[in-house]
Amino acid sequence: MVTKQAIIDEALRLGFEDVGFTTAEPFESHRFYLQEHAEEYAWAESAGLSLLEGTNPRAIFPKAQTIIVLLENYCRQSFPTPLVNHFGRCYLDDDRITRDGLSLKIKAFRGFLRENAIDSRVPFNLPHRLAAARAGLGTLGKNCLFYAGRVAAGSSWVLPITVVVDRAFEADEATIGMGCPTWCRGACVAACPTQALKGGGRIDPRRCISYLSYFGQGLTPLKLRAPMGLYVYGCDRCQLVCPRNAPWLARNLPVNQRVAAMAPDFDLARLLRMDVDYFQERIWPHMFYVGTRDMWRWRMNAARAMGNTLDPAYIPELAQAFAAEKDERVQAMIAWALGRIGGNEALSALQGLGPGVSETVSREINQALQELK
Ligand code: SF4
Numbered sequence: 001m002v003t004k005q006a007i008i009d010e011a012l013r014l015g016f017e018d019v020g021f022t023t024a025e026p027f028e029s030h031r032f033y034l035q036e037h038a039e040e041y042a043w044a045e046s047a048g049l050s051l052l053e054g055t056n057p058r059a060i061f062p063k064a065q066t067i068i069v070l071l072e073n074y075c076r077q078s079f080p081t082p083l084v085n086h087f088g089r090c091y092l093d094d095d096r097i098t099r100d101g102l103s104l105k106i107k108a109f110r111g112f113l114r115e116n117a118i119d120s121r122v123p124f125n126l127p128h129r130l131a132a133a134r135a136g137l138g139t140l141g142k143n144c145l146f147y148a149g150r151v152a153a154g155s156s157w158v159l160p161i162t163v164v165v166d167r168a169f170e171a172d173e174a175t176i177g178m179g180c181p182t183w184c185r186g187a188c189v190a191a192c193p194t195q196a197l198k199g200g201g202r203i204d205p206r207r208c209i210s211y212l213s214y215f216g217q218g219l220t221p222l223k224l225r226a227p228m229g230l231y232v233y234g235c236d237r238c239q240l241v242c243p244r245n246a247p248w249l250a251r252n253l254p255v256n257q258r259v260a261a262m263a264p265d266f267d268l269a270r271l272l273r274m275d276v277d278y279f280q281e282r283i284w285p286h287m288f289y290v291g292t293r294d295m296w297r298w299r300m301n302a303a304r305a306m307g308n309t310l311d312p313a314y315i316p317e318l319a320q321a322f323a324a325e326k327d328e329r330v331q332a333m334i335a336w337a338l339g340r341i342g343g344n345e346a347l348s349a350l351q352g353l354g355p356g357v358s359e360t361v362s363r364e365i366n367q368a369l370q371e372l373k
């Protein structure tokens, strides 16, 4: 019968950074938390994330006895600056659709288990950060992220993968708890631009830029447009300011060439003027939380990010995109972006927008003109 050590050796051989074991007992404390904060997480249930179901591994896999948690370091290589300025790092090499990277390692690991007569599941909805801490792999941070204990220089640039198996193995000692140094006075909480972090390891996910960038409804409210800054999809700000992440960020890492090759596709101007074919071929296979029907959200986010660069070089792009754009949410954001960039060139571009625009867009144009004047 395969030993726990043989499983660990195989996971490390396949390139996972660390491995931990915990029981398949329900995550009761997490279930209570989700129930207490039902309003904050209602969107997740409607989006089909089934977080409540995920608190009981046996509801997903009745034969479950152990959860093997694999840690993947998704920042083992660095990413090009233009990408990390606008996208959360964890989405940059996400192969959940293309299935040509991490998925192959998970598949090989499950193949090894199968060869040893162990059945497994990799549910998407287990509380993977809590499972990792219960498996002794690290601790939590006040930004609600999981920090590795033994690898990746103790950083949060790791993705826990939960593999539920039908074989009992000795559980590792849990490391659940907040691992932040006492001298850090909550840099993440202070730095969160949309006040999503509430301190003490609590978050209102509906205020997080990650949520707002791919699930936010309608035209982004005025008060959030500047705070959301340059981010188009996801946000890393609370990780970038964290002293626990500084050692890993200081490393001189080789560039991830696979991601570098797709960087031009994610250029802001291209995103702003992309059509359905471009989106489906170049964007969606890598960042898929927004479907084709909601492509306007990508274009609106790109326009907002362009405005927040304060770079006049984007003015002609924004004006041209406005003329070709049919969606009033994107048109409205383009008007706002021109006002945000400011200056005479932006003023004259704004004066040239319309006529024949909707009331919402007309209001945005007038607002931007007022501010410029
Ligand atoms: S990811 Fe960004 S918006 Fe979300 S909690 Fe962190 S800093 Fe705040």
Ligand code: SF4
Pocket (backbone or CB within 6 Å): 141, 142, 143, 180, 181, 184, 185, 186, 187, 188, 189, 241, 242, 243, 244
């Ligand atoms: S910034 Fe400070 S409080 Fe926030 S997660 Fe990092 S160490 Fe903890």
